[in-house]
Amino acid sequence: MSKARLTLIAASTAALAATTLAAAPASTDAAPTEHSWTQQSEQPGQARGSSYLPNQREKAQNARLQKNLDTAIAQAAKEQASGQRKPLAAAVTVYYDDSQAPSFDSLIDQGAAIWNSRVTNVRLVEGNSSNASLSYYEGTDPSGSYYYGDGHGSGYVFLDYDQANVYAPLRIVTHETGHALGLPDRYTQPCSKLMSGGGPGPSCTNPYPDSVEASEVDTLWRNGFAASGTFSKVG
């Protein structure tokens, strides 16, 4: 495995702001440069990252993901109330590529199986670099693991070695994958919630979304790849 090569490291934690943190995904040549934090940092409010631990980085992304979720839930409720609820689209397949995260390979596959066992409107299927919209990378990053992307099946998950030595690795993987499926961070919630991430501390090892989180993902994917919120595709 190759260690991550950081292209930019924030000078100090105190100096971190939502738009100034910059770290490329692991691996030297496979990093999707169009997703780089350096580029995004020039557009305040446009950052699309979510971290495993509370961090300034994810504020804009969380707000966006929550807004999209609210929109999807409101739309579903409206359709149901009017009796015009559209038939569900067939389950969408999101292909993922974990070839750049070899030490997490089996955990990533386990994480996909967990999500597939809990939701019905979207399926995670292992693919490759040519057909995958979601990629996984591994390495070291001062701010730990994170997801970067549109929250609707695209982008990449970065998995941090040091964090995975302290926090339950499978929970990290399923949590970050939860972001890729559209869920925001809710660090103050209990360990029973997957999207509380590192909030409950290292002793929390639960890798499963609860029924509410699973239902939210199904709502977000009712229309397949056509999102009902304010997504803007990256890559």
Ligand SMILES: [Zn+2]
């Ligand atoms: Zn998170």
